[in-house]
Amino acid sequence: MGNKFEGSKSGAGMRVAIVSTRWNESIVDRLVAGAMDAAQSQGIDESRIDLAVAPGAFEVPITARKLASTGRYDAIVALGCVIRGETPHFEYIAAEAARGIAGVARDTGVPTAFGVLTVNTVEQANARAGKDDRNKGAEAMLAAIETANLLRAIEET
Secondary structure, eight states: OOOOOOOOSOOTTOOEEEEEESTTHHHHHHHHHHHHHHHHHTTOOGGGEEEEEESSGGGHHHHHHHHHHTTOOSEEEEEEEEEOOSSTHHHHHHHHHHHHHHHHHHHHOSOEEEEEEEESSHHHHHHHTSSSTTOHHHHHHHHHHHHHHHHHHHHTO
């Protein structure tokens, strides 16, 4: 076997951006808090974390793309919450948010973590936005940090 590449979990020296939504704010605010706590626990100073608030999940990809295009960020974390309703609206928004966020990472090379909850009920959203280790905002931040370090490790070889 040749090289094995792995990303460190340390965020020391990194600059990251969080894109969150105003829609379902009470849930998303807890995802943002989880992401902020995770970043700081990995050594990222709060002053090196920027937050952009998009109206909803559909607007997250274009906001993330604009942030990525600045070249200022090592990673971006996309956070939101789409709850299934009585119409097909959920499917369209959830699919486009996922597709758009993946496109940002693929097209820009900036690690962009998907932390948009796509759930059936408010109860499911609350369970994924808690203060425990199941907070999906924290998980997305940790994945973004590790991916940024992984890409850096590949470049340095």
